[in-house]
Amino acid sequence: MSYAVETENLTKAFNGFVAVNGVSIRVRRGTIFGLLGPNGAGKSTLLRMVCTLLRPTSGRAYVEGFDVEREPNSVRRIIGVVQEKLLLYPVLTAKENLELFGRLYGIDGEELRRKVRDLLEEVKLWGFRDRPVGTFSTGMRQRLNIARALIHDPRVIILDEPTNTLDPQSVRWVRDYVKGLKGRGLTVIVTTHDMHEAEELSEELAIMDRGQVLDVGPVNELKSKYHASTVEDVFLELTGRELRDELSGRISGRGWRRRRSGPGSATLS
Amino acid sequence: MEATPLGSGIRHALLIARKDLTEFYRVRPRLVTMILFPIILMLLFGYMFPSSGSVSHVPIAVVVQDQSPQGLAIAQRFTYLAQSSGLLDVETTDSLSWAQRQLVMNNVYAIVIFPRGLGAQLSSGGGTVEVILDQLNPTLDSAVRGEIAQIFSQMDAPAQISAGFPASPGTLDVVFQGLVPGATGSFEFLAPGIVAMTAIVGGLSGLAMTFSRERELGTLDGLLMAPISRLSILFGKGIAQIVRGAMSSVIVFVISVALFGVKVYGNPLLMILVLLEGILAFTGMGMLFTSFVSDQESAQLIIMMIQFPMIFLSGALFPLLQLPWWLRMISYILPLTYVVSAFRAEMVLNAPFSAIAPQVYGLAIFTVAVFALAVPLFQRAVTR
């Protein structure tokens, strides 16, 4: 099998609300795959199933051939994840954070020391290694957050809106770094709701809205298919041009039901 | 070279425990609170004596060792007067060791002993009646002591004794004493309660709090995405809470002895056993809560709702006898009550194992049951 990540009809429902609806995607090894969609489209939910954090309601997902439900620990060993939230402990130092996760992945001793040093130098934080992460700026935290996801040399890395809330310099750094990861042979999945980012980074792009993948393909093919000059035009062609003023509460057959986080609050996190 | 699943499971748990403890001890205010809180409680409750008027029907034991007619008559007379006073409820026995056990277990609050040969002593000049008082609560102590002294003084009056009872030519000496030497005060009552309480409250709220904090921070996902067993995460965090509970109880213990002059008579091993059982039981309950609540705010609310009433009803801060009967019924179903009573009996009254065995076994069963329930629920809660 030549796919690094493959999903078949992957579906997730929360209390009857379908957040991801029959998504089938194939991500080729060593490429950057973009997932573009508005807030609440279901991007994070889809990827949480791929990285074993959520159990699919139905459908299947494989990472390097390992079934996420049947062989979760095999998947966990080869996948690195940069979530929207920082997976770092604020009172621990940069080094301690990386060492903790390194050890949880079974790396130890000289190998761990070397790995931590290499990564901290790579993300330009070696000089700050003994500072608590809580004192870092947003950009520094995100760089460390990315280093954390790479501590175990994953073959697949997932980045969920990695440039959200960053300053322009940090955004530039992250985008260049992500492109560099592909150069090292990693398979990259990156989500975004930023059209330019999607266009700049992805070789293949899936456009997602309301839990479904509307279309997927190489960026150039998508553009010519929809007679569009930019990804933005492709996106608007597929999802419509009207404004989406949704309420965060939803009326279902059984009356009002509270949602954990609406489209509005998803932007904040 | 793959380690055994159990071996690496334990290693991962210890890594997480160390991480949690590092986090805990790096936050100064938490450390300061850990030391100041028990001192404040001791001062507050140590000087806030409840009024003695609020108690009645205090159970006491009367041990009748003398079987001579005169001895039996005096014991009978005492029992009659004590019962009619309304303040005391008398349980009569001929076994001193049984009565002492009841005292240690808080089932009776004083023992009045009519010793062997009392009758003979009385006919030849005068005898001695011994009263052993519970030393844990000064208020109750003085009320019971006063009442008993008053009853004996009534018995000495010849007019009453001649009315239907054999006259005693000699006078009765009443000697008051305790189970352990020296005077005890309210700090002796409070210290073991607060030691047990601080040890346990950490397990109950600490675990739910660290889980909900990590869930909100997002870091729990980091742990869940590592190729480790979910149980390692649960037990790692549990171990951190157990260590933290043990540390804080040691701190309170040292403060009680050094600052408040509390004397310790108990067997250290039994004290540690009871405390450890308590910490385990409550860490298990903390795991149960953790499986049900996901955000910090609800965790805090539930803990407030359960923890506070439990502390007050457990007898940690004041004697249960001061509660109305229906509240007392509630305290008897709270596990903390048993940890506190066993630990107090051991620390201050040097209770033999047999006296605290019901609590020790009961807590062990409770702990096992809680873990059997909490572990599968937790595993379900983290794989959604």
Ligand SMILES: Nc1ncnc2c1ncn2[C@@H]1O[C@H](COP(=O)(O)OP(=O)(O)O)[C@@H](O)[C@H]1O
């Ligand atoms: N744990 C959850 N419980 C209930 N609803 C959820 C949960 N997680 C996500 N959702 C809902 O699923 C939808 C998709 O969310 P998400 O995957 O976060 O979207 P995106 O990452 O594309 O912004 C949203 O409407 C969100 O409110």
Ligand SMILES: [Mg+2]
């Ligand atoms: Mg998202």
